[in-house]
Amino acid sequence: MTATPYALHCHEYGNPPLIDARPLPPDATPGPGEVLIEVACAAFNFTDYLMIQGRYQDKPALPFVPGLDAAGTVRAVGAGVASFAPGDKVISSGVVGAWSARLVAPAHRLVKIPGQVSAADAVASINSHLTAYHGLIDRAALQAGERVLVLGASGAVGQAAVQIALHRGAEVFTVARDGGLLQLAGPQGAALRVPPAELKQGLRELLGAPGADVVVDPVGDFHTEAAVRNLGWRGRLLVIGFAAGDIPKIPANLLLLKGATVMGVYCGGLLLRETAAFTSQLAAMLALIDAGVLTPSPHETLPAHRFDDIWARHADAPRGTKVLLGFTG
Structure with a gap:
């Protein structure tokens, strides 16, 4: 055969x-x-x-x-x-x-x-890396010096988001599962390990009063509200997926008080509705792999x-x- x-x-x-x-x-x-x-x-x-x-x-x-x-x-x-x-x-x-x-x-x-x-590196990276690129660069218009919180930072989308955000000159904070706890880390290496029920307070301690300018959320469930409560003024929540299970319900008053924006990140929709933008962003993402910025x-x-x-x-x-x-x- x-x-x-x-x-x-x-x-x-x-x-x-x-x-x-x-x-x-x-x-x-x-x-x-x-x-x-x-x-x-x-x-x-x-x-x-x-x-x-x-x-x-x-x-x-x-x-x-x-x-x-x-x-x-x-x-x-x-x-x-x-x-x-x-x-x-x-x-x-x-x-x-x-x-x-x-x-x-x-x-x-x-x-x-x-x-x-390589062909294998390129095709293996479309879903995760292009999602991170589309979310941070196109949807959130990430700027140097902004603070980015990446949920699910050990996953494929999360890892790509961390690399792109660092490349753009952002301060990066991460949340990753560590057994039954959540590992929270900041740009200076400061780390906290908290139970899931204490995520909101842990993020408050990690991010401080300024909060996050952008939240990358491929996780959903209880993580989302905890992250939204720690958004800064004019913060942007990137809704990517619900790997943790439940689709969250976000209290609208939090968005109002923070002047915040919720942004859907869906590369499939981009492909069908804005094909030229899709291919342009895919080419830019592959260039970052070629330059060694993205693994x-x-x-x-x-x-x-x-x-x-x-x-x-x-x-x-x-x-x-x-x-x-x-x-x-």
Whole structure:
């Protein structure tokens, strides 16, 4: 199966789903505005995990080729495509059918992978690193000297947010789970370990009266209100996700008294509604990886035709490690 180019096909939704590898027909010809990519690797994202179980909001008709993010090399371009040429190393995001050795994608959805950044590093880092970039740079318009509080700082989004905030000259404060306690740390290395019930007071002690200018929140649950109570004047709360469980309810009076703003951070919406902004920010984020500012997200690559192994590893991989499907080598 590995000697012939192939794609994975989902024939039945489930846990696990029924997926097999099938040879591809002869090379597709990209149409106007399209690019044919020889895929090196594709990401197994949480969205993909839901989609192949039939649990996502969009349910493609069976059978279908899953996958949304892929990276590889341009093989051919269609009419009207001037920004890419055969041999370019590129990344595709949000194009269904990425779990395939070849992918035809719209040129306006592609970004060149810069310098020495590998295809695997690029595709593994889209979700976490672009979310952090979009939140801090686009939504919050972070400025040098501002104070940033990162919740869930040990996760992939949190780590990327810390690196971006430091690069922008911000003061960074973090919260991370440490067993049954929460580890709070400041820019001078000052640290507190507090029970979850004491997070609000712990943040008050850590941040002091000025509070935080920006809160990066991929965690939700009780963390959110505690962080909002420690926002400074004109503070911005970046709502990214709810990894801790419950979707929080924020008392509106806190926002009023602090002149605060709640900002949703949703790269999927950006991709669909502002595609040019999405690709521009993805290119800027990849440039930060190339410059050594951002550390690529940890990842493991398994041969794509061994989907049973990939499915099992997706469940067992260390937290924050992205599982990739390899189509070359």
